[in-house]
Amino acid sequence: MLYLIGLGLGDAKDITVKGLEIVRRCNRVYLEAYTSILTVGKEALEEFYGRKLILADREEVEQEADNILKDADTNEVAFLVVGDPFGATTHSDLILRATKLGIPYRVIHNASIMNAVGCCGLQGGQPRSSHRQDTWRPESFFDKVEKNRQSGMHTLCLLDIKIKEQSLENLIKGRKIYDPPRYMSVNQAAQQLLEIVQNRREEGEEPAITEDTLCVGLARVGTEDQKIAAGTLQQMCTVDLGGPLHSLIITGGSMHPLEKEMLSLFSISEQP
């Protein structure tokens, strides 16, 4: 097993409890030393983890990935990354190589600048916030996703969560009785988007998002049973991702070859 473990942004104690347990039991532990910088020295990490770390610089990871992955089919190897393994730099190369060698991998996420930057008070993409915090208004949302796609940008849709909502009747009567929680699924979101595609066509438009637009459905990201499925928006209407929470990415069209290769690991196989 190859573990990619995020170390977070601060010092040695910003590793997660789960990450620390894995580090302490792995056969070999590499520390990636080029995409970001450590705020504490390698020695401080080694002392806190109680493990020797092997420094892996850019050349090592790119040219000697096979050394890192050696025996990882029967041993446990950890690869430590400052921030999150999928923060500023993805480690697709290493994961794709492991997959080709038949070595399973697991990711232990942590904070990266990509989310921690929110501490300044600015919020992420407009589609996201309006989507999540207001009611689900697919028509206005659709325009934003289209615009993103036309600019070559992926859109991450965090799907609607309704917790402790009151029915209108209970609200009026002042009864603190709440509806059961509801979570929008990727299927529901995809179906709503496709309805808009149809509406637009009936109005004589050819929308930038169609049945064939490449999407990615994600469920329970970061948990042991997370599911990822890449396929068309049409396929997203029926893909089975299991329970909440779901997210849906509408891709931005042109993609980097590494993005394509990674997505292929999750592609929905065509039904016969």
Added chain:
Amino acid sequence: MLYLIGLGLGDAKDITVKGLEIVRRCNRVYLEAYTSILTVGKEALEEFYGRKLILADREEVEQEADNILKDADTNEVAFLVVGDPFGATTHSDLILRATKLGIPYRVIHNASIMNAVGCCGLQGGQPRSSHRQDTWRPESFFDKVEKNRQSGMHTLCLLDIKIKEQSLENLIKGRKIYDPPRYMSVNQAAQQLLEIVQNRREEGEEPAITEDTLCVGLARVGTEDQKIAAGTLQQMCTVDLGGPLHSLIITGGSMHPLEKEMLSLFSISEQP
């Protein structure tokens, strides 16, 4: 002290070591229960932390923030959030209220869907990746930032890091001698952007980014001595944020009132 502590995305062990230490010593520990869902029950968390948790639902946080913050000037209060405190939902409300009451706050970051989503292989904003991974090409980058701003979107620029770079001479001679690491500062980035603003004007254009564009400079986010400064692009040329790593946000123009209020906590005071 008010601590906002991210719990990450998985189970009880996805809290950071630092977060766990704080939870165990705080006087009161709240668990936010509405912006996301727990993958494990409150009881599982309580057992692992060895602490009773007070569930804070939407009403509690919005209407009874003062209860949460009670005595927090002399006690330690923890507010636990699934994911990152600044992931899908910012907790600006609570922070602003604490600040008004003179209560200091600290954030213990963790993974959120905003960065963990990278596990599907898709990469974040184009400006970011081209900026970081290729050479720093401010002209082409400028166009992307302009486009983002015209669409009302903030742009996060992760500034250039050069580690283990070889000089051309050493490269040609095959000598494994590396230049000292270099990290672009917010000052340098802002100066380069302003040079482009000047170039564009000399070409007769009026760029969408100017000296007066509101920006945010961030340094060492997630560490004990992080610095955040909000001000104009002109002010970013001289603001002192200390050592690396730096990031620069060029705001997207229109902002939510809560975004403005949070930024005001970090605004650069005018020199007399």
